[in-house]
Amino acid sequence: EPEVTQTPSHQVTQMGQEVILRCVPISNHLYFYWYRQILGQKVEFLVSFYNNEISEKSEIFDDQFSVERPDGSNFTLKIRSTKLEDSAMYFCASRQLGTEAFFGQGTRLTVV
């Protein structure tokens, strides 16, 4: 069964460093997303991406964040100059238009 794959599963980084979280969406999906979940809190939308551009972003997704689809299969989230409060689970999701979204297993980001 097709699935969304995320790497790494756990990333530890020092405050102020840049991190790149990687995702391989389901191959025939056209819409891609990043969500995050701070420990004990709800899943929050960060950004959606369609046709090689951002289609929507939340107020959380500020200039510190960027997304890219560098090739036909990968979808990345870059966080510049990480802060302690960026520690969270980051989930990638993908979908076809008008269908349900499928999530990856997440990357646990720990900023120390």
Place this chain on the structure above:
Amino acid sequence: QKEVEQDPGPLSVPEGAIVSLNCTYSNSAFQYFMWYRQYSRKGPELLMYTYSSGNKEDGRFTAQVDKSSKYISLFIRDSQPSDSATYLCAMEGTGRRALTFGSGTRLQVQP
């Protein structure tokens, strides 16, 4: 008022019980409704997806939507210990591509 309200639980039931999980929402623009199951430190796993008022059944799971009351439910029949997880409701509006999640209800099914 939060856009999506969900009782955090925990909800503890004996094995074999019928479980009822609920969410209310305030945004009339929400038209599509999903239920996800999430195990600790794992990604949300889709259980049910529906876009109309009424019931939708899949195995032991039934999703119910009442748009007039802005209320959705997930029923789990013959609950099993393996159903112990956090259940997330999620919804989105027409033309908007992002999901708005509830805070999740933690369910424990006791053997």
